[in-house]
Each structure stands twice: as structure tokens, then as C-alpha cells.
Amino acid sequence: MTAPVTVPQPAAETPVPSTRPRRSRSRASRDPFLDNAKFVLVVLVVVGHNWGPLIDEMRAVKAAWLVLYSFHVPAFVLLCGYFSRGFTGRPDQVRKLALTVLLPYLVFETIYTGLYTLLFDRPFAITPSQPTSVCWFLIALFVWRLTAPVWQAVRQPVAVAAAISLAAGTTAVGYELALPRVLQLLPWFVLGLQLRSEHFGFLRRPLVRCCSLVAVLAASAGAWWLAPRADPRLLSMSYDNDDLRLSVAQYLVVRLVLFVVAAALVASFFAWVPRHRAAYTRLGAATVYPYLLHGLVVQAAQAYGVHDLLGWGGLVGVALLSLAAAALAVGLSVTPVRRATCWLVDPRTVRLPRVQISRPSRELRT
Template sequence: MLFAPVNPHNRPSARASPAPERTRDPFFDNAKYLLVTLVVIGHIWGSLLPAELDTVRGAYVVVYLFHMPAFILLCGYFSRGFTGRPDQVRALLARVLVPYLFFTVAYRALYTVIWGSPFELTPTEPTYLLWFLVALFLWRLTTPVWQAIRFAVPAAVAISLGAGLTGMDYELALPRVLMFLPWFVLGLRLRPEHFHRLRTPLCRAAAVVILLIALASAYVMAPSYDVRWLHMQYSNDDLHSAWPDYLVTRMLLFGASAVLVAAFFALVPTRRTPFTALGAATMFPFLTHGLLVQIGQAYGAGDQLARLGAWAVVVTPLLGVALSVLFSSAPVRRVLRPVVEPRFPRRLVRDQPKEQDRASPTRSLL
């Protein structure tokens, strides 16, 4: 699953019995499922639909303003207990690095088949959506650093803004790793009570108004807005922006994203829903839907969707929901588990000394 907490508890006494795994909060599983579905929908819009559809473009802008920040914020929130213990490193390697390497091969093979491109493996240059696994790997490794320093969020914001003023290449997806960093660090600083404060009728009503205003504004701005600002991988030179204008625009985007992220979490159901259980398996739709999107792009699915015009805003979310449900289903998980949630050989990572054992093992990393 794409998010799961790292156990932060102190070790028990020698006679203490293993503590039972904590009950899952349906709020977070609901949020995870909704976010991964928005990722699927966003990739359908970005890869299959023409930019001239202002209605779709406006919705695309709103979704991209908050869905990855919210996604990354939850990654940070569930990384709060990461200290680099051997069991945590083992989980990091198994649930992030191994799937990254497997799907790097899968995507490159697919590109060779559908586009005729040479089969070349360059693991240091993430393919398509796999940049997120590289970023998560690096972010989680640096968690102890961000937990130790003061003013971590302002420092991460400064790094993010500075990264946009450089001309770094895409090795290890560093532009995105650094530009999205503040959301991960912010997640590390959050506590359950911060989310509880959004679960009031007033916050929910305000969230609806905020989203409606955002959609209306994005629709008006859609024809002239450069969506590359939202991808967090382009420098000010790439965007043809003077550095003062770039910094101001990025800060405004941070503010707009923060408001929309809060609005999203305010609207997430807090009780169990028909899709709550799917929130425990978000890694599966995240990694696999891109293969179908790329196939659709190669074989003209975008032309069929484009004929729908503004109705594509209705049809594509339904398609995204269908794909996220399909790839989260038990049969698909059963087939893909060896490559999405593999077992990492214990002998390749040192065991935790017995005197440092924890009350319960680390749950699934993602």
C-alpha cells in the first residue's frame, strides 16, 4: 500500500508481549484511495486529452495544485517514526527500490513495443510516474535529518525555491525531489489533531466553496496558463520567468496548494465507505495504471475521448475510478504482489539487535 505508518514506539520491557497492530483509521484509507484515483485521472487528462479542452484543462489545473502535495504530505505523515532501523531499511528496499527497478524494466519494454524506441535501461533517470518512488526513497532516508533540525519546513521551502533557480538535470528526479520536499517535511510535522481540526461542518462548508472558486478561476485562466508550473520540475529559465517573478509565483502556488490540500482533507469521509478497504492497496493502481495510459496514448484512445468535448470531464473520472478499483482488486493484487510488495531477503540487511527490538514490526512501508 502506498502509505503506512512506521512504528515509532519505544522498545518494551523484556517480558512485554507483542503489542497488537493499531486499528486503521478509515479517514486515512479514504484519503489514500481518493488521492491515487486523482493521480490516475490526472494522468488520463495529461496524456490522452488535448490541451485545447478548456474545461478539462481547468479541472487539470485544480487537481494538480493539490493532489501530489496531499499525496506527499501523507507520505511524510506516515514517515514520522522512520529512524533507519534495519527492519525499516529492509521495508524501504522491498517496497520502493525493488518495485522501482521492476517497473523501470516494464515501462522501458512497453515503450519499445508501442513506440519502437530502443530498449535502454537508465535507472538513474526515472521513467514517467516512477519519479515518485525515487523521491519517496530519498525523502524517507532523510527523515531523521528533518526530524532533528529546527525550522525544518521553512528550510525545505528555501531548498525548493532554490532548486527552481538552478539548471540541474533530471538525474534521480532531483528537480521534483527538491521542489516537492516541503510537503513531505510538513507531513513529518503534522499530528492527528491537525487533521481532526478540519473535520467540522464549518470547515467542510468552506472547503466546498473553496473548490468551486478554484474550479471557476482555473476555467477562466485555462487558455493562457502554463501547466508546467504545476509539474515542479522546470527551472525559471525553462519557464521564461525572471527569478523575482519566479519566486513570487512559486510562493503563490504554495499558498494556493495549501488551501486546496486543507479543503481536500476537510471533505474526506471519516467513516468507513465502500472504497475504504482499497486505500490499503494504493501502490497497485499507482504503479500499473500508467502502463494502460501509455498504451492508450499510443493507440489513439485520446482521440476518442477528445470527441466527447466537455463531457470528458465526466467520463474520464469514471474511467479513473474504474481503473483504480480494478488494480486494487484482490485478483490483481494476488498476481502483482511478488513485484509490488516483494519479500526482501533478510540476509541482505543486518538484523536488529535484540536489545533494540520494538514492540511490533514495521507495517508496509507505503
């Protein structure tokens, strides 16, 4: 049994927690474009986490991993900001945020800690302030959304958030509450707060879509060239310049370049997301299920050497692994799985038995 791979896996949204759509909301009221984007992104999250253990073995896999991790987490964080535009900090909103994000975070922190103890013989010690595995995204979303009213009142919020992000990368910040990722990914959340539906519509223009193809090809070529020498930790947004052995000037230049690359790839992604309703659209309403659950499967497969086995198959093995990962994302999104696990992912759905206390008879009261 092997130890878990330490390659950073900044998964993301992922997912934008939307654990269970309310029955009172009709399907027509949901934007298929947003659900499509969420579903494709969570599939990419699962695929990327399965590529992680193999990026040091094959240059092509590492190049694809670099391209993927350049944009899919920023895209998810941007959608988090977009869905947080109406958050004003009302008590009912904070209560709902705690129930839909903070409570599942605590539940899955316990589950992942137990899994690591079982698979990797780690001491069972729950540390809610230091997120485990994919749980970092939930606590980050909790913090980001609480700050949404502040950013609505700040002038030039994206520029201010970008300055905070760069400063965080040149400062030794502890990992409590996933603070390095919270701060370094902050500009994408703030950008999402500023966006409107017409901005996504602009990306559908033919000229923009043509430019997006050029951007993807250029990013792919650059990733192939950088793959032998690139440090994957640069894309995890968890490390400062000292950890990466870069001077402050070098770090700032690299981060600015990554901002530009990520912006081009995020725009390219949204430019090609289908706007019509598809067979997978409804799965985009519950992306938190595959996001939180897939890590359990991936860690178990990693512990029992599944990735090492498929790695021997070369690119064919990677292709099979990618298909299996996509199938896993779909399988964890279907209704039977959601019904079986909703008590974990969305504890609000748990209905406690009603206890009826009979009133004492009049004779007893007298």
C-alpha cells in the same frame, strides 16, 4: 501509432506505498480516514493522467486539470511524510524501505522502459537514475524517507524545506533521481512529518469546511480564467525558472502563490474525506497497485488513440473517460489483481522453492 504526449504528469503516493497489509494487523488498527484519503487520491491520479492528453483541446478539461494538479500530488507527498514519522534510519527500517520501495522501482523502471520500446519504438535502455513515467514517485519517496531523521532535528523544518524548494526552482538541477521534484515537493513531505492526528481533526470543524468550499470555488474560477494562458509545466515541479521563461522574481512569486493555493486545496481535501469505514476503505491499504499498474494501461490507450477518439465526444467523452479511469483504479485495487501482480509490485511476497541438501551418510563421511 502516435508518440507519447509530453504533458507533465506528476502523479503521484503517487501513492503511499502500502503494498500488502500484514495479516497480523487487524483492520481495527488502521485509520479509515487515512485509507479513504489514499484511495481517493489514487483515483484522482488515474483520472488526472487520462485528462492529460486532452488539456490542450478543451478549456474546461484544462481548468479541472489545473485544480487537480494543484493539490493531489502535494496531498500524497504530505501523507508520505505523515507515514514516515517513525523512520529513524535503523538498519531494519532501511532494509524494509529498500525492499518495499527501491526494489519495485527497479522492477517497474524495466517494465516501463520495455513498454515504451514496444509502443513508441524507443531504444531499450534502462537508466535507473532517470525515472520513467510514474516511477519517479518511488525514487522520490526513497530519498525523502531517508532524510526524515534529519528533518526531525532541524529547527523550523518546514520553512527550511520551503527555502530549499524555491532555491531548487531557480537552479539548473539535472533529472537524476527525479531531483527537481524531490526538492520542489520537499516542503509537503516535511510538513507531513510535523503533523499529528489532531491536525486532521481540526479540519473537520464546520467553519473550516465552509471556508474549504469557498477555496475550491475560488480555485476553480481562477483555473478557468488561467486555462488559456497557463503553462502546465508549472505544476509538474520538474522545471526551473529558465525552462519556464520566467525571471527569478517572477518565478518566486508564482511559486509562493502556488504554495498558498495548494495549502488551501490540500486542507479542503482532507476536510471532506470521510472518517468512517466505507466500501472502498480497504482498497486504500494497497494504493501502490493502481498507481504503478495504471500507467501501463494509460500509455497503451494513448498509443492506440483511445484518448483522441473520446476527445471527439467533447465533455460527454471526457465524462466517460473519467468514469473509465475511476473504474480502472478500482479494478487494479481488487484482491484478484493484487494476487496476480504482487510478485511485481511487492517482490517480497515471492517465495523461492526450498532446496534441501541431504547430509552424507556416515559411511561416506568415514
